Amino acid sequence: MKTPGTFLWIYGMPIVLAIAGCVGLAAALFADGVWDWVSWLALGAMTAAGLWYALIPATPSTSPTSTTSTTSSTERGVNRSPARPPADRAARR
Numbered sequence: 881m882k883t884p885g886t887f888l889w890i891y892g893m894p895i896v897l898a899i900a901g902c903v904g905l906a907a908a909l910f911a912d913g914v915w916d917w918v919s920w921l922a923l924g925a926m927t928a929a930g931l932w933y934a935l936i937p938a939t940p941s942t943s944p945t946s947t948t949s950t951t952s953s954t955e956r957g958v959n960r961s962p963a964r965p966p967a968d969r970a971a972r973r
Contacts, residue, residue, distance in 0.1 A: 901922065901926050
């Protein structure tokens with residue numbers, strides 16, 4: 881498992897999607913036959929991944945109604961990247 885904050889954890893999937901896009905575009909432009917299917921699959925996978933993450937809401941899995949809760953953000957199921965500090969840190973000061 882890749883540890884958070886490493887190069888591959890941050891840039892792994894964008895690199896894979898970029899390679900799939902290049903392969904798909906090259907196959908669509910320069911070849912016929914089976915390569916048409918390769919281009920459809922590669923470009924379709926990129927589109928599917930983009931739509932998947934565009935349609936998933938970036939909201940908490942449970943709706944936090946009060947900010948005075950003692951549970952941490954990971955216990956509430958909030959999606960936060962490790963680079964961003966918790967938003968409720970200012971409320972605790």
